[in-house]
Amino acid sequence: RQLFGLVEDLNTLPLRSRLAKQLLHLGRSYGVPSLSNAQEVRISLHLAQEELAQLLGASRQRVNQELKSMEREEAIRIEAGGIVIRNREALLRISEAEQ
Structure with missing residues (x-):
C-alpha cells in the first residue's frame, strides 16, 4: 500500500x-531529536542530494533549489551532516499543497 502511494x-x-x-x-x-532545540529533528540517515533526487525522480539541481527554498522558509536547515527539520507543520503544509 505504501509503495502504491509513493508511485x-x-x-x-x-x-x-x-x-x-x-x-x-x-x-x-x-529522526533524532536535536540537542539544541527540542522541536527540531535531525535526519540521521546520510543521504546525498543526488540520492534524494533519484528517490524522487528529479534532478539534483531541482532538489537543491527546493531544499534551499524550504530552508529560506525556515521549514528545514541544511547542515554539512544532513538535514534538520525545523518546522514539521510547515513541511506538512508544503506536502499537502497543490494536490
Whole structure:
C-alpha cells in the first residue's frame, strides 16, 4: 500500500510536495531529536542530494533549489551532516499543497 502511494505521488504531485513528504517520512524513520532545540529533528540517515533526487525522480539541481527554498522558509536547515527539520507543520503544509 505504501509503495502504491509513493508511485501515485511520483505521477501526480509537484516536486516540492514530493520532497516535503519524503523529508517527513525520513524524519519519522530516521529522526533524532536535536540537542539544541527540542522541536527540531535531525535526519540521521546520510543521504546525498543526488540520492534524494533519484528517490524522487528529479534532478539534483531541482532538489537543491527546493531544499534551499524550504530552508529560506525556515521549514528545514541544511547542515554539512544532513538535514534538520525545523518546522514539521510547515513541511506538512508544503506536502499537502497543490494536490
